[in-house]
Amino acid sequence: xxxxxxxxxxxxxxxxxxxxxxxxxxxxxxxxxxxxxxxxxxxxxxxxxxxxxxxxxxxxxxxxxxxxxxxxxxxxxxxxxxxxxxxxxxxxxxxxxxxxxxxxxxxxxxxxxxxxxxxxxxxxxxxxxxxxxxxxxxxxxxxxxxxxxxxxxxxxxxxxxxxxxxxxxxxxxxxxxxxxxxxxxxxxx
Amino acid sequence: xxxxxxxxxxxxxxxxxxxxxxxxxxxxxxxxxxxxxxxxxxxxxxxxxxxxxxxxxxxxxxxxxxxxxxxxxxxxxxxxxxxxxxxxxxxxxxxxxxxxxxxxxxxxxxxxxxxxxxxxxxxxxxxxxxxxxxxxxxxxxxxxxxxxxxxx
Numbered sequence: 001x002x003x004x005x006x007x008x009x010x011x012x013x014x015x016x017x018x019x020x021x022x023x024x025x026x027x028x029x030x031x032x033x034x035x036x037x038x039x040x041x042x043x044x045x046x047x048x049x050x051x052x053x054x055x056x057x058x059x060x061x062x063x064x065x066x067x068x069x070x071x072x073x074x075x076x077x078x079x080x081x082x083x084x085x086x087x088x089x090x091x092x093x094x095x096x097x098x099x100x101x102x103x104x105x106x107x108x109x110x111x112x113x114x115x116x117x118x119x120x121x122x123x124x125x126x127x128x129x130x131x132x133x134x135x136x137x138x139x140x141x142x143x144x145x146x147x148x149x150x151x152x153x154x155x156x157x158x159x160x161x162x163x164x165x166x167x168x169x170x171x172x173x174x175x176x177x178x179x180x181x182x183x184x185x186x187x188x189x
Numbered sequence: 190x191x192x193x194x195x196x197x198x199x200x201x202x203x204x205x206x207x208x209x210x211x212x213x214x215x216x217x218x219x220x221x222x223x224x225x226x227x228x229x230x231x232x233x234x235x236x237x238x239x240x241x242x243x244x245x246x247x248x249x250x251x252x253x254x255x256x257x258x259x260x261x262x263x264x265x266x267x268x269x270x271x272x273x274x275x276x277x278x279x280x281x282x283x284x285x286x287x288x289x290x291x292x293x294x295x296x297x298x299x300x301x302x303x304x305x306x307x308x309x310x311x312x313x314x315x316x317x318x319x320x321x322x323x324x325x326x327x328x329x330x331x332x333x334x335x336x337x338x339x340x341x
Contacts, residue, residue, distance in 0.1 A: 022252050030247045044248055048255045055259065125235040149239065176200045180232070184196055187231040 003067040010058040022051055028068065029075050035149035036079040036141070038130055046082055050074045065159060072160045076142055083134075132182035136175050143168055144175035190214045192225050199232050 001009070001020050009017020029050050034043035053074055061070060133141060142161060146152045152160070157168045190211075195218050201207040202215050219226040248254070 019252060022255060026247050026251055030251075044251065044254075047247075048251070048258055051255055052259060052262065122238065125238045129235050129238050179236070180197075180200045183232045183235055184199070184228065187228055 004063075007058060007061060007063075007067065010055065018051075018055060021054070025068065025071055026051075029071055032072055032075040032146075032150055033079045035145050036076065037082055042082060043079075046078045047075070049078055053078075069156075069159045072146075076160070080138060080142075128183065128186055132179050132186075135182060136178055139163075140171050140175035140178065143171040144179075147172055190218055192218075192222060195219075195222075195225050196228065199229055200236060202229070203233050203236055 001017065006017050006021045006024075010021065026047065030043055030047040033046045033050070034040065037043055037046070050071065054071065061067070133144065136144065139161070143157055146157050146160065147154070154165055154168050154172070157163075158165050161168065163171075195215055198207050198211060198215060202212060205212070207215075219229060
């Protein structure tokens with residue numbers, strides 16, 4: 001089904017269309033939520049809330065942007081709301097998630113390697129990076145995360161954030177400068 | 190390039206977004222300056238920590254859980270609107286019950302009133318005579334009975 005067919009189906013409250021929409025976009029939505037909040041269980045909850053909102057408010061979709069762009073916007077808004085509500089919580093749980101991941105490829109690696117998910121060094125570095133990202137302004141954080149972790153182009157990010165290309169470039173550039181300063185300060189101290 | 194200038198371009202160096210001549214200078218500096226090299230290594234290891242890690246997979250039961258969540262939400266919505274309706278009807282029902290109770294009380298009270306019972310009894314004098322006999326009134330004088338009736 002094309003996106004237009006999916007939307008028509010959703011407007012008609014067709015469960016088959018809804019299921020197909022979820023299966024088509026669940027990875028994308030989950031990844032967007034996870035990359036912002038770095039907590040797997042919360043990311044799954046938020047991703048589900050995104051689809052519930054789509055189901056309830058599909059009639060408001062006006063085809064002014066792509067369906068994926070709309071989904072990204074909802075995912076980002078809900079993730080940011082979650083972050084605002086839970087400000088102050090550490091991201092240690094998400095780092096431990098990686099450390100405890102039972103992926104076979106990782107188990108083969110030398111566990112004493114600095115970048116092994118099982119090393120303390122890995123946990124520490126992940127925490128340092130995540131805290132540095134958390135310290136960015138919201139727009140810088142969104143633009144940087146979408147570019148670095150969701151691997152979206154600047155053009156795609158302009159559509160999601162409803163900003164000009166130069167604004168997105170500036171946001172990402174400043175985000176990297178700020179991240180560098182944070183990391184530099186951490187390692188020099 | 191001095192250390193300060195080098196450190197400004199570390200992420201650019203990692204992402205290979207700096208001009209080639211700057212990159213060459215930085216590589217030369219790292220070969221000569223141990224502290225900058227160490228800083229670069231740390232920042233590189235941290236900045237790329239999430240790169241190449243296996244992507245977290247979506248839970249295979251994602252859709253099933255989503256379906257359950259939607260059903261639960263709809264159920265809560267129905268219960269909530271039922272509760273709202275009950276909440277609105279409660280004062281009306283309470284007022285109705287109070288009115289019914291008061292009316293019932295008045296009716297019951299009227300039907301068990303003493304005046305009504307005695308007035309309805311045709312054998313009033315006989316009743317009083319029986320009452321007087323019960324309490325051993327030996328004086329069966331009519332005057333006393335009349336007094337009793339009048340004092341009632």
